[in-house]
Amino acid sequence: MNEIISFDEIDKHGPQTCRGSYELSAGEVEGDEIANAGAVSIDATADKGHIAGEYIVDGSANFTADLTCSRCVEPYPFANASSFHVRFRPRPESLGEENEEVEISDEELDVEFYTERTVPLRDLALEQIQLAIPMKPLCDEACLGLCPRCGANKSREECSCDQLATDERWSALEGIRAQLKKKEV
Ligand SMILES: [Zn+2]
Numbered sequence: 001m002n003e004i005i006s007f008d009e010i011d012k013h014g015p016q017t018c019r020g021s022y023e024l025s026a027g028e029v030e031g032d033e034i035a036n037a038g039a040v041s042i043d044a045t046a047d048k049g050h051i052a053g054e055y056i057v058d059g060s061a062n063f064t065a066d067l068t069c070s071r072c073v074e075p076y077p078f079a080n081a082s083s084f085h086v087r088f089r090p091r092p093e094s095l096g097e098e099n100e101e102v103e104i105s106d107e108e109l110d111v112e113f114y115t116e117r118t119v120p121l122r123d124l125a126l127e128q129i130q131l132a133i134p135m136k137p138l139c140d141e142a143c144l145g146l147c148p149r150c151g152a153n154k155s156r157e158e159c160s161c162d163q164l165a166t167d168e169r170w171s172a173l174e175g176i177r178a179q180l181k182k183k184e185v
């Protein structure tokens, strides 16, 4: 099965269908959230678009990994399935020129500008993964996180820090009260 989308091939032979599955290494996917990168499988169909030089890629990606919970810092299994629709257009000559605002309308949000006429499926899969990873991964919405004092995982164990903190707050109050009394005198 083809693992590289080639715009030249599409010009010559029409729509292209690609499929690939990849094992990923942790370094390949950006982000500290990833404890263990897993596997990704991707399906894509590529065809010519409506304007000259445009190619449209439709597909879906499934990916699994272990993410690190942003609250308790424990790894947990994560799975994501997403579909995508990307329009590849030749990089406009005007990009980077002065006094030339390149407006990106909502309609163009899924546009990627290309210079190379081939797109490795693996790169496309990595892009989808990057989009799928949550900004603040949570092992559970109800995760209680770590105790800021002793580092205990509060979803799993109770520590006595809360009690101590309360006691300290009370003694601080006592101190203020004593100061106020002095002023009154
Ligand atoms: Zn957690």
Ligand SMILES: [Zn+2]
Pocket (backbone or CB within 6 Å): 147, 148, 149, 150, 151, 152, 159, 160, 161, 162
């Ligand atoms: Zn604690």
